[in-house]
Amino acid sequence: MNETREFQEIAHCGGQVIFTxxxxxxGRRRYQITWQSxxxxxxxIYAIYAxxxxxxVADLPMGGVGAPWPEPPVPGCVPVFIxxxxxxxxxxxxxxxxxxxRTKGGASICPYCGVKAGRHExxxxxxxxxxxxxxxxxxxxxxxxxxxxxxxxxxxxxxAAGKNVEKPPFYYAEQSQQKQFDCSAxxxxxxxxxxxxxCSVCGTRNDLSEFEESTIPAIRDNLNRGAIPSNCLKDxxxxxxxxxxxxxxxxxxxxxxxSARRARIGKMRFHDLAATxxxxxxxxxxxxxxxxxxLEIATVTRSFQRRHVYEHNGGEVDEKYLRDSGDTSVRLxxxxxxxxAGVHEFASLVLRMARNLHxxxxxxxxxxxxxxxxxxEKKRLEALQxxxxxxxxxxxxxxxxxx
Ligand SMILES: [Zn+2]
Ligand SMILES: [Zn+2]
Numbered sequence: 001m002n003e004t005r006e007f008q009e010i011a012h013c014g015g016q017v018i019f020t021x022x023x024x025x026x027g028r029r030r031y032q033i034t035w036q037s038x039x040x041x042x043x044x045i046y047a048i049y050a051x052x053x054x055x056x057v058a059d060l061p062m063g064g065v066g067a068p069w070p071e072p073p074v075p076g077c078v079p080v081f082i083x084x085x086x087x088x089x090x091x092x093x094x095x096x097x098x099x100x101x102r103t104k105g106g107a108s109i110c111p112y113c114g115v116k117a118g119r120h121e122x123x124x125x126x127x128x129x130x131x132x133x134x135x136x137x138x139x140x141x142x143x144x145x146x147x148x149x150x151x152x153x154x155x156x157x158x159x160a161a162g163k164n165v166e167k168p169p170f171y172y173a174e175q176s177q178q179k180q181f182d183c184s185a186x187x188x189x190x191x192x193x194x195x196x197x198x199c200s201v202c203g204t205r206n207d208l209s210e211f212e213e214s215t216i217p218a219i220r221d222n223l224n225r226g227a228i229p230s231n232c233l234k235d236x237x238x239x240x241x242x243x244x245x246x247x248x249x250x251x252x253x254x255x256x257x258x259s260a261r262r263a264r265i266g267k268m269r270f271h272d273l274a275a276t277x278x279x280x281x282x283x284x285x286x287x288x289x290x291x292x293x294x295l296e297i298a299t300v301t302r303s304f305q306r307r308h309v310y311e312h313n314g315g316e317v318d319e320k321y322l323r324d325s326g327d328t329s330v331r332l333x334x335x336x337x338x339x340x341a342g343v344h345e346f347a348s349l350v351l352r353m354a355r356n357l358h359x360x361x362x363x364x365x366x367x368x369x370x371x372x373x374x375x376x377e378k379k380r381l382e383a384l385q386x387x388x389x390x391x392x393x394x395x396x397x398x399x400x401x402x403x
Contacts, residue, residue, distance in 0.1 A: 010085040010174045011161030013043035017081055017134070017152040019141045029142055035081045039158065042088030046105050048120040049077040052139060054132030056080070056120040078138055080131050082123070083154060089189065091174035092122040092200065100124060102174055102191040103200050108368060111190060111197035114254055126172035133170055184209040186371040187378065196246050202371035207246050208358040215239045216347050229338035230310045233346060237271055237307035240350045244270035244288075247361050251284055254365075271308065273301045286360030288353040296349055302327070303346040309336060 015037030024030055037043045047060040049072045058073045069079070084090050089102040094110035101111050109116045123131065134152065141150035156168045177191045183199035183206065190200055196207045216239065223232040248270070252262045261283060270276045273289075280286045289297050305325045309315060317334045321327065330336055 005176045006178050008176045009162050010087055010089075010176055012154055012158045012173055013037060013041050013084050013086045013088070014039045014155040014158030015043060015083055016154060019138050019150040019152075020148070021141050021144070021150065022147050031138070031142060033079060033081065033138075035083065037083070039086075039155065041086040041158075042084070043086070044084040044088045044090075044105060045081050046090070046119070048080050048082060048123075048131075049073065050080045050120075050131050050135055052076055052078050052135055054128075054135035056123055056128070056131055059119045078135055080134050082127060082130075085174040086158065089174065089191065091124045091127065092119075093124040095121055099193060100175070101177060101193065101197075101200060102189075104189050106188065106371065107200045108371075109198050109200055109203045111192050111200045112194075114198055114203075114250055114365065116203075124172075124174075130170055130172055181206055181209075185367060185375070187375040188371065199367075201368070203365065203367040204362065204372075205246070205250075205358065207243055208354060211239065211243050211354050212351055215243075216351055220344065220347055223340055223343055229340050229343045230306075230315060230336075232343045233303060233338050234307055234310050236343070236347050236350055237304060237311075240354065241270045243354055244276065244357060247357055248280075250365075251361070255284070257283065271304045273297070273304050280357070280360075284360065284364065286357060286363075288356045288360075290356045290360075292349065292352060300346065300349040300353070301325075303342075303349075306336060306338070 015035060018034045018036065020032045020034065022030060022032075035045055047062055048056050049058040049060050050056045051074070057077060060079055061070065063069075072079075082090065084105070085102070088104065090105050090107075091100060091102050092107045093100045094113060094115060095117065096115040097110060097113040099110070099112045105119075107119050107122050110122070137150065137152055144150075152170055153168070154170065157171050157173075160167050160171060161173045177193045179193075179195050179197075180189065180191045182189055183202060183204055185204035186199060186202035188199060188201035190197065190206075192200075196205070196210065198205055216236070219232050219235045219239070222235075223229060248265050248268070252265050265279060265283070268276070268279065277287065277289055280288055292300070302325055305321055309317060309321050312318075313321075315335050315337075317330050317332055317336060319332065322330075322332060
């Protein structure tokens with residue numbers, strides 16, 4: 001994706017939140033909250049319940065047209081509309097690790113540390129201030145002597161973004177991050193710091209799709225275009241080490257274990273296949289060599305040992321290689337070389353081990369099935385729609401009522 005868009009302020013989508021205060025036949029104050037927007041930018045909203053002091057307490061899922069709103073978790077809660085940025089995305093911030101990201105709205109897990117929480121618990125610091133001001137404004141509207149409409153003008157907020165002007169009250173904006181991806185499991189958009197993460201909607205890690213669709217194919221491409229095979233072998237070894245490190249990092253962060261194991265895995269390099277397999281199998285019941293034959297395991301082990309020779313000895317056989325590999329076809333100090341086909345085979349074997357690790361990891365940390373099922377259903381309907389095109393219906397904007 002476009003690297004130049006890193007860390008840019010993205011304006012709010014604008015629009016207006018309107019509190020319409022009136023009285024019922026018994027003279028009791030009541031209000032209706034409407035959100036409207038007419039700006040030509042992508043815009044989306046979701047709603048949460050907040051205590052009237054401005055503290056978010058629950059998500060408020062907005063069902064289909066005419067569906068009743070769920071009851072607030074405690075009486076006196078106020079429904080609050082949170083509108084997207086001008087790309088139709090929402091910013092979120094983790095209460096555990098404090099890191100920020102953007103997605104289209106259904107966040108349920110922190111992409112960085114993996115903590116699970118309700119969407120309202122992932123509001124960014126700036127959004128929390130907005131919620132507080134929103135509740136104050138509603139309180140003012142309800143305390144005013146006269147009935148009528150009270151408007152929070154988010155258009156002014158959108159207009160002030162990126163400009164060196166005094167920011168209006170309610171001001172906040174989102175910020176683009178470094179890696180934008182659509183989750184391979186649930187299709188949802190994520191924009192994260194760095195490259196590797198959980199999908200913040202369904203919880204599937206993106207490492208495997210990066211590895212099998214980007215990292216390994218790029219190395220294979222280089223190899224086919226004449227790159228030195230031993231360099232490609234080193235690249236595959238490094239990529240695999242980085243891949244395992246991500247999963248191991250999450251396991252030692254989130255699984256209870258003795259501190260000695262945590263420290264050991266934290267320091268590990270994952271080039272020693274036997275040690276890596278032992279650690280993952282013993283600690284987490286994940287066999288990265290599942291489905292590999294003894295011969296394949298020996299082949300991949302040998303490739304990692306040769307990687308060591310290229311990395312640390314300039315390609316000259318050392319005592320360690322002779323001892324560990326049992327390779328009798330070469331002598332001490334002899335220069336070894338790789339064949340293209342052998343490096344391709346190493347890539348294939350490493351991919352299978354990566355898939356085993358990903359599958360085993362998600363057997364422990366199960367992704368949210370609902371989001372993945374929704375995506376499967378959406379893809380099914382889209383395929384149907386392509387066969388039988390129908391015009392889309394216009395629907396009215398959302399509206400919330402409170403007493
Ligand atoms: Zn986190
Ligand atoms: Zn996902």
